[in-house]
Amino acid sequence: MPVFTGPSVLAVTLLMAFPVAYTLYMSAHSWFASSLTSPQFVGLGNFRRAFVEDDRFRNALWLTVYFTGLATLLQLMLGVAIALVLNRPFRGKGLVRSIFLLPMVATPVAIALVWMMMYNPTLGVMNYLVGLVGLGPYKWVSNAAVVVPALVIVDTWEWTPLITLITLAGLATLPIEPYESALIDGASSAQMFWRITLPLLRPTIIVALLFRAIDCLKTFDIIYVMTQGGPGFASETLNVYTFQVGLFYFHIGYASSLLVILFALVLGVSLLLIKVRRGAR
Amino acid sequence: MIRVSKGRRDRVNPWTYMLLVLLLVPFLFPLGWMFLSSLKTQVQNTAFPPVWVFVPTLSNYREVFQKNPFFTFTVNSLVVALGSTGLALLLGLPGAYAIARFRRTGIALGILTARMAPGIGYLIPWFILFTKAKMIDTYTALILTHLIVALPLVLWVMMGFFEDVPGDLIESARIDGCTHWQAFLRIAIPLAKPGIVATGILAFIFSWNNFLFSLIVAGFKTRTLPIAVYSFLSYEEINWGGLTAAATVITLPVLLLALLVQKHIVRGLTLGALKG
Amino acid sequence: MIVTRRAWLVAMAIVLTAMSPAFAQQQFNWQQAKGSQLRVMLNKHPWQGAIEPHLKEFEALTGVKLVTEVYPEDQFRAKVLVELTSGASSIDVFMSMPAQEGLKYMRAGWLQPVDEFLKNPALTAPDYNWNDFLEKTRDAMVIEGKIVGVPIQVENASLMYRKDVFQKYNVKVPTTLEELDGKAMTDDGQPGYGIVARGKRAAATSTFAAYLHAMGSTWLGPNREPMFNNEDGVKALDLYGRLLRQYGPPGSENNHWYEASSIFSQGKAAMYTDSNALFPVIEDPQKSKVIGKVGYALFPRGPKGQYGSTVAVWGLAMPKTSQNQKAAWLFMQWATAKEQVLAVQSEKGVLGARDSVWKDAKGLSKVPADLRESLTVGSKVGTPLWNPPVVAVAECRDAIGAAIVVSIQGGDVRAADNKAAADVKRIMAETEKK
Numbered sequence: 001m002p003v004f005t006g007p008s009v010l011a012v013t014l015l016m017a018f019p020v021a022y023t024l025y026m027s028a029h030s031w032f033a034s035s036l037t038s039p040q041f042v043g044l045g046n047f048r049r050a051f052v053e054d055d056r057f058r059n060a061l062w063l064t065v066y067f068t069g070l071a072t073l074l075q076l077m078l079g080v081a082i083a084l085v086l087n088r089p090f091r092g093k094g095l096v097r098s099i100f101l102l103p104m105v106a107t108p109v110a111i112a113l114v115w116m117m118m119y120n121p122t123l124g125v126m127n128y129l130v131g132l133v134g135l136g137p138y139k140w141v142s143n144a145a146v147v148v149p150a151l152v153i154v155d156t157w158e159w160t161p162l163i164t165l166i167t168l169a170g171l172a173t174l175p176i177e178p179y180e181s182a183l184i185d186g187a188s189s190a191q192m193f194w195r196i197t198l199p200l201l202r203p204t205i206i207v208a209l210l211f212r213a214i215d216c217l218k219t220f221d222i223i224y225v226m227t228q229g230g231p232g233f234a235s236e237t238l239n240v241y242t243f244q245v246g247l248f249y250f251h252i253g254y255a256s257s258l259l260v261i262l263f264a265l266v267l268g269v270s271l272l273l274i275k276v277r278r279g280a281r
Numbered sequence: 282m283i284r285v286s287k288g289r290r291d292r293v294n295p296w297t298y299m300l301l302v303l304l305l306v307p308f309l310f311p312l313g314w315m316f317l318s319s320l321k322t323q324v325q326n327t328a329f330p331p332v333w334v335f336v337p338t339l340s341n342y343r344e345v346f347q348k349n350p351f352f353t354f355t356v357n358s359l360v361v362a363l364g365s366t367g368l369a370l371l372l373g374l375p376g377a378y379a380i381a382r383f384r385r386t387g388i389a390l391g392i393l394t395a396r397m398a399p400g401i402g403y404l405i406p407w408f409i410l411f412t413k414a415k416m417i418d419t420y421t422a423l424i425l426t427h428l429i430v431a432l433p434l435v436l437w438v439m440m441g442f443f444e445d446v447p448g449d450l451i452e453s454a455r456i457d458g459c460t461h462w463q464a465f466l467r468i469a470i471p472l473a474k475p476g477i478v479a480t481g482i483l484a485f486i487f488s489w490n491n492f493l494f495s496l497i498v499a500g501f502k503t504r505t506l507p508i509a510v511y512s513f514l515s516y517e518e519i520n521w522g523g524l525t526a527a528a529t530v531i532t533l534p535v536l537l538l539a540l541l542v543q544k545h546i547v548r549g550l551t552l553g554a555l556k557g
Numbered sequence: 558m559i560v561t562r563r564a565w566l567v568a569m570a571i572v573l574t575a576m577s578p579a580f581a582q583q584q585f586n587w588q589q590a591k592g593s594q595l596r597v598m599l600n601k602h603p604w605q606g607a608i609e610p611h612l613k614e615f616e617a618l619t620g621v622k623l624v625t626e627v628y629p630e631d632q633f634r635a636k637v638l639v640e641l642t643s644g645a646s647s648i649d650v651f652m653s654m655p656a657q658e659g660l661k662y663m664r665a666g667w668l669q670p671v672d673e674f675l676k677n678p679a680l681t682a683p684d685y686n687w688n689d690f691l692e693k694t695r696d697a698m699v700i701e702g703k704i705v706g707v708p709i710q711v712e713n714a715s716l717m718y719r720k721d722v723f724q725k726y727n728v729k730v731p732t733t734l735e736e737l738d739g740k741a742m743t744d745d746g747q748p749g750y751g752i753v754a755r756g757k758r759a760a761a762t763s764t765f766a767a768y769l770h771a772m773g774s775t776w777l778g779p780n781r782e783p784m785f786n787n788e789d790g791v792k793a794l795d796l797y798g799r800l801l802r803q804y805g806p807p808g809s810e811n812n813h814w815y816e817a818s819s820i821f822s823q824g825k826a827a828m829y830t831d832s833n834a835l836f837p838v839i840e841d842p843q844k845s846k847v848i849g850k851v852g853y854a855l856f857p858r859g860p861k862g863q864y865g866s867t868v869a870v871w872g873l874a875m876p877k878t879s880q881n882q883k884a885a886w887l888f889m890q891w892a893t894a895k896e897q898v899l900a901v902q903s904e905k906g907v908l909g910a911r912d913s914v915w916k917d918a919k920g921l922s923k924v925p926a927d928l929r930e931s932l933t934v935g936s937k938v939g940t941p942l943w944n945p946p947v948v949a950v951a952e953c954r955d956a957i958g959a960a961i962v963v964s965i966q967g968g969d970v971r972a973a974d975n976k977a978a979a980d981v982k983r984i985m986a987e988t989e990k991k
Contacts, residue, residue, distance in 0.1 A: 110528035142808025412643035
């Protein structure tokens with residue numbers, strides 16, 4: 001058996017364990033990139049600084065939760081709703097599924113740039129479209145108040161299909177019996193949905209939620225490309241902030257501690273969701 | 282609504298098609314807009330209200346290919362994607378098999394945890410290591426970093442597929458005198474082939490789309506396509522025609538791939554979820 | 558031994574000939590690093606675009622092979638920084654703006670001072686003439702007393718305006734900030750904006766510096782404490798944000814120079830305050846709609862008569878870890894020799910740093926008279942402090958940039974300015990322990 005798992009384990013250890021160990025080590029040190037000075041031990045100093053002194057960190061923490069919460073909620077509702085529609089009989093299911101795949105596989109960087117173009121306050125087509133129904137014009141990602149929702153729209157466009165597809169797969173595995181007995185009992189469609197479908201789907205939906213939550217907490221590409229965390233710091237989530245601190249300002253120690261915090265956040269949310277799922281079984 | 286009558290042909294509600302169109306349009310629109318804009322001139326692209334009917338031009342594509350070594354970028358993306366996918370499959374398939382057969386749930390959870398770690402956490406130490414080892418701007422370095430995403434993916438999804446391989450088949454093979462390896466190669470792999478295809482495609486797509494790792498680890502010679510399109514943003518001022526042409530060129534391969542092997546991709550993605 | 562008169566004459570002749578420039582020129586060995594290879598990191602910039610076609614001339618002259626890498630600015634800075642940090646970099650020459658990263662790089666021990674190279678006649682061509690460079694550009698290359706690079710171009714924050722629009726409305730070019738304020742009005746009946754400028758956090762700091770200094774304030778006081786939040790500083794911040802908020806395009810707070818220059822070169826704004834290094838971009842025959850219609854003026858003076866022009870200088874620098882320092886120095890001086898500066902200036906309109914080239918008719922051929930005028934004056938009276946002179950420049954620029962964004966959005970300017978000053982103070986304390 002070691003022969004089977006050996007290479008994988010080795011690869012994983014080398015690739016991932018080393019950075020993890022390095023990050024943990026550095027999170028307890030302070031090192032401002034230089035060839036002359038070496039890292040200085042500061043114990044929990046970085047963490048204290050983040051939570052107590054650094055309001056840019058607290059801002060990033062809040063924005064991360066805000067972005068993730070809004071995005072996952074929206075994607076969940078939309079995703080399940082669309083799955084229900086797609087579950088109806090019609091011709092060309094394969095084609096439709098293919099089309100739904102496209103936003104997910106399109107290169108995020110390229111998509112982010114296209115959305116930036118569409119969001120342009122004076123020339124973008126988004127303002128034109130919302131203008132047709134009498135809304136706007138908005139400043140979209142150029143306005144601190146609406147930048148996060150604007151980014152959530154992009155993320156939702158990209159990843160709702162994932163929730164839809166997972167839900168569809170889940171729907172396909174649902175047993176028929178409960179429905180048959182419900183029909184005999186004279187239940188309405190709505191009742192069947194809320195009392196049978198949803199509870200049965202719950203484990204599947206929660207897994208989808210788990211994946212999306214993990215990814216949303218760590219979203220980087222679209223935010224970095226579209227706003228770099230701006231305007232000001234209005235869209236600077238923890239991941240983007242850590243990138244700035246580590247790779248632009250080169251405070252390696254402090255960045256490492258931010259990474260540990262981010263990881264703890266992701267782990268915490270994941271454990272919570274896993275627990276909820278176990279409860280649903 | 283759940284249609285209880287499975288197996289019988291239902292009458293298709295025409296309203297369904299209308300609803301479908303309503304749903305599909307927003308999801309297709311940005312991609313369509315990207316493609317349309319790539320065929321417009323700068324003047325047309327900066328017009329407001331937007332121009333819907335126009336004479337298409339290929340000048341943006343010409344510009345993209347002439348002014349940028351897009352061929353090199355594509356080759357780089359290909360090499361790295363194929364390399365990391367191949368390596369991930371090589372290392373991950375045996376591992377996933379072992380986890381599935383011998384119920385190593387601990388490792389499974391470990392893999393999920395690896396997925397949770399932010400990418401930058403891998404980046405900084407790896408970058409410093411690579412720079413010291415003078416491995417920056419090499420394919421090897423890029424492939425290794427992409428492996429960080431690909432390997433857990435392979436392990437996670439293939440775990441589920443290998444679990445589906447009936448245990449009896451393996452057992453009888455073993456009784457017949459096969460070694461573990463032979464059982465793996467001759468029985469498990471062929472049976473799990475759809476899964477392998479699915480995982481391979483997914484790993485390829487994620488590597489192709491990867492931005493962060495390539496941004497930091499790739500050098501001048503090994504720049505991949507996402508970096509190329511990002512650098513369109515500077516100095517060239519906002520050249521939307523060129524930008525969307527580049528964006529189209531980059532996303533076209535994965536879009537086509539998705540359309541062709543849609544079934545497999547869906548399987549890969551959803552199985553990872555259902556078996557969770 | 559009696560030295561005959563004849564011998565003396567011969568000796569004198571030899572000495573005199575050896576001292577003559579022509580002889581010395583023939584003696585300068587451009588080939589002394591023949592066979593080596595240089596890794597050169599370049600920022601995507603008008604200068605880079607102008608010098609690239611000439612690089613093979615260097616290779617032919619010296620026998621040194623050049624491997625150049627070009628990146629867009631943000632990525633360029635990050636890449637150079639990361640490589641130098643690792644201590645194992647193979648970079649030989651890189652484009653550098655000492656006012657941005659010089660202090661940090663110097664203190665980190667990454668820069669190779671070139672004073673000794675300059676003084677050594679075996680290594681520096683006799684006609685290089687260091688003093689030919691404009692004074693401020695030479696100053697810009699000095700960090701903590703040492704010369705760390707050679708200037709490749711010079712730029713000022715300046716006021717660019719549409720001559721035709723001004724003519725149409727019969728408006729004179731503003732020469733003071735007050736006049737700028739009055740003239741930036743947007744005519745509701747006409748499409749277009751009164752003024753456009755950068756607003757994107759850190760990037761805006763560069764152009765804001767002009768307003769700050771024109772108002773009479775500056776970044777740091779005599780004891781290196783932040784003083785840009787004093788009365789004048791707050792006035793400057795308020796003016797900057799108000800101009801953009803009232804007369805600028807929507808979404809200014811997200812505009813880098815790419816967007817701002819695009820808006821201006823598409824003819825959508827009457828005025829643009831930014832670096833005049835954008836001259837080639839604004840007059841790009843393939844993309845610009847305002848070719849020939851743009852006036853280049855000195856940045857308006859403040860109420861106390863202070864000049865706002867800032868002087869920014871890009872140069873070439875050499876990392877201490879370079880294994881090919883001789884060859885690197887040869888490249889650095891070749892790229893900034895009079896011949897090359899004349900070439901980039903006359904071909905692409907890059908604003909070179911050599912006085913002699915500015916006096917040369919060929920050097921002026923591409924540059925409009927008012928640009929030359931404002932550049933010359935601006936470079937004499939301007940301040941090199943377009944960035945706060947700190948070690949952690951990137952971080953401080955972000956902190957100050959955040960205040961600029963608040964101002965554009967109409968928030969509490971004084972509070973934002975104070976917060977930025979407090980942040981800068983903290984950052985300095987953390988990163989400048991000697």
